[in-house]
Amino acid sequence: MQLAAHNRAVAAWLLACCALVFAIVVVGGVTRLTHSGLSIVEWQPIVGALPPLDEAGWQETFGKYKQTPEYRLVNPGMSLGGFKSIFWWEYVHRLLGRLTGAVFFLPLLWFALRRRIPRALAWKLAGILALGAAQGALGWYMVQSGLVDDPRVSQYRLTAHLGIAFLIYAAMLWIAFDLLFSRAGSDFRRLRRFAFALVALIFAMVLSGGLVAGIRAGLAYNTFPLMNGHLIPREIFSLEPWYLNFSSNMATVQFDHRLIAWLLALLVPWFWLRVRHAAVPQRAKLGAHLLLAALALQVALGIATLLLAVPIPLAAAHQAGALLVFSAAIFALHSLR
Secondary structure (H helix, E strand, C coil): CHHHHHHHHHHHHHHHHHHHHHHHHHHHHHHHHCCCCCCCCCCCCCHHHCCCCCHHHHHHHHHHHHCCHHHHHCCCCCCHHHHHHHHHHHHHHHHHHHHHHHHHHHHHHHHHHCCCCCHHHHHHHHHHHHHHHHHHHHHHHHHHCCCCCCCCCCHHHHHHHHHHHHHHHHHHHHHHHHHHCCCCCCCCHHHHHHHHHHHHHHHHHHHHHHHHHHCCHHHCCCCCCCECCECCCHHHHCCCCHHHHHHHCHHHHHHHHHHHHHHHHHHHHHHHHHHHCCCCCHHHHHHHHHHHHHHHHHHHHHHHHHHCCCCHHHHHHHHHHHHHHHHHHHHHHHHCC
């Protein structure tokens, strides 16, 4: 009984960390959509936890932003009030990152000192901590790519930053499920492989969405189901060398994102039907139901976001929806182990 209570406590802590990562991903999406990500031009993990506290501080911070290509080329003549509106989104995003690091590290240290974490689990959590530290460094590396002549962050670094956030989230969620739920006790190998394939495909869709965001491909081809009247846009291989099309061509990047969504729209209902008619635990059936519902919501959000040319509230909801679909898929996979 004491061990079960302890496992629940550790699981609750990890789920709280998952909630913070969820918030970071959504706020990060809004930061990108409002073009706020380059408003803070320094990486100060400790000192930067405090925003400007007086007029002189604001003028100094704004002065540093005025020296960037984004100010000169995109926002010339921006007022201090306008700068504050983009500063706060980036500041909150970084603050959430610091908060998540503290909420993860301090309880981890407390559990470790009281020897309440088995050695095998401790190594897994240490790996997540290291990945989180690398994520912070990658975030700054991403920002640096936009502080040069072209005031846009690299789509590759943006996608990597998003992908690592999802990996950290998945690792914590999986461990929490391990602590909360026992094994099914039966062999569901084929369904488990199917579920794993869905998790991998959803992760691929997330990465393709990062590329869509990175080159702002959502602002093109704002029609559905065809892309400006074509099933496959004519300019899909217009760049040379050919492989650049998969990361830098708006037509190709958006087409790939749509293609993965169509695959999921076919595979997830198939998975749902197989789980529904299989002798699996009720938790697995619940996971399949949640996955189907989350995907339906996500597809609707994606179509609306596209047709309306990426309004910020819908686009942010679409990014949150990706995490919901990913979470449901992980839950379904875990229930079949």
